[in-house]
């Protein structure tokens with residue numbers, strides 16, 4: 131993970147060089163606003179995408195207060211609403227308390243679906259099936275008042291166990307509790323950008339934060355293009371996608387711009403329910419191992435270009 135100082139030093143230039151996407155200017159000698167630094171445009175063929183938001187009530191990185199969390203939630207809800215999106219939010223059970231509850235409630239009150247993201251956000255690879263059952267069941271109990279319909283589960287870190295047998299044990303537990311696993315097709319490193327963004331904002335360094343925000347957008351666009359191309363080239367056709375983002379500060383400030391880009395590329399927003407109906411989510415997986423991967427990569431056996 132590049133630290134903020136490194137990003138600052140590089141002026142956002144080389145973070146994405148390896149991906150063929152980069153910002154074209156260093157801001158240190160510029161008089162204009164950093165946010166106007168142009169990025170090389172990324173384009174993709176259009177498809178359909180469901181938006182999923184992890185780690186509700188909100189990401190606490192950087193010591194975010196309940197007021198911060200509520201602002202993140204309201205801002206993300208607003209961006210989703212402007213695009214007519216019904217998203218699904220995945221909740222870490224133990225993070226719900228009287229102070230954090232308003233952020234979760236704001237998300238649910240806007241009509242978005244609520245799903246289970248474990249009790250304490252463990253790596254399933256480190257749990258026994260019994261511990262996994264307990265993690266899932268505890269959160270299922272506290273979410274009862276928010277879930278009125280299909281039950282969705284998201285594995286923390288997207289890690290589904292290192293062997294096929296261990297994965298099947300989890301899926302059986304989820305099925306018995308009435309849950310459906312919700313994989314991700316457009317995996318990304320958005321959380322890293324959020325960490326750097328949050329640090330820059332805490333330091334009052336809005337120039338650095340603006341560069342990180344632009345890099346975040348370029349990264350998300352590139353990941354979208356990458357997985358759409360992978361699906362078309364390697365799976366033999368278009369698929370319905372599921373995008374992973376978090377309820378955090380960088381999305382509070384930039385998700386709306388990212389959704390604008392999807393719309394400009396001709397993409398259609400769908401629900402998780404609609405996405406899961408696509409045959410790609412019932413295809414056999416070649417990948418067996420501990421990593422958290424895109425479902426497309428799991429089907430293909432774990433290939434990832436970087």
Ligand SMILES: [Zn+2]
Pocket residue numbers: 184185247251286287
């Ligand atoms: Zn998570």
